[in-house]
Amino acid sequence: MVFRPVAVWREKERLDGEIVDCLTVILRSKGCRWKRCLMCGYKKDTSEDVTFEDLKRQFEFSLKKLGDARVVKIFTSGSFLDSNEIPPEFRRFVYEKLMGRIDKLIVESRPEFVSDETAKELSEQDFIVEVGIGLETADDFVREVCITKGFRFEDFVRAAKVLKSHGIRVKAYLLLKPPFLSEGEAIRDVLNSIKAVRGLADVVSINPTNVQSGTYLERLWLRGLYRPPWLWSAVEVLKKAKMEAICDPVAYGKSRGPHNCGRCDREVAKAIKEFSLTQDESSFEGLNCRCMKIWERVVELEDYSRIPLALIHV
């Protein structure tokens, strides 16, 4: 019996350019049906035997904190639209509880669970609905080989089009610095991905990689073979996004999370969060630290440890 959610808290969120209160709920569910991504440690937040009743209790517990929040985010460490993980009757329970009380609901799903049926269900509610999809990158090689995500860019495109055809907003999660990419490659990968999803996604959420327990990525990191991205790289990507782009750097400043030199991490992360709410580039004005020069050199020089693709003969 699981009566408590993994976590529930209030935070600020953008809604039509306005900054409003948001309730974020992480439900303990059966978890993701795929669960093979190299950086994902969310399995620890799931439980095989979660029932419909458990989910109801978790959600009712969470709603006590709703207050006058106008946005609700429901995350499950999996897919809200996977009926094997989240029974359709629980989704209906959620809609009924939120009807007439909020302006926007944000959920997440892998693309394979987005269908005309699930999109129609979301579109029938009296609030705006946004579905976040963990695309991670528009590059199929990086997604397949460096992340083992298990779907292709065309799968994301299909899902995004289905959602849009039903008037649902689409958020694309992009992973900043999957394993095996240099800092510069990681920045270019995200910028290329943003270009690729423009017109399909209403907003991109840049997720700087953090090292989670029990993952393949953690094994690389423990041997010094992986460094999470610099916060400067996140700033760079947000500045150049040219579309609504948000970022909430998890575990920033820690060696497991996105970090700079230790002196400036807090200030840079704060600016990133402020930009995410305001979309105003002046959030980044005045940021400066000695470590910026090191980051610039890393971006410039790290790729020299590679063989240029043009010189590889197979």
Ligand SMILES: [Zn+2]
């Ligand atoms: Zn610094």
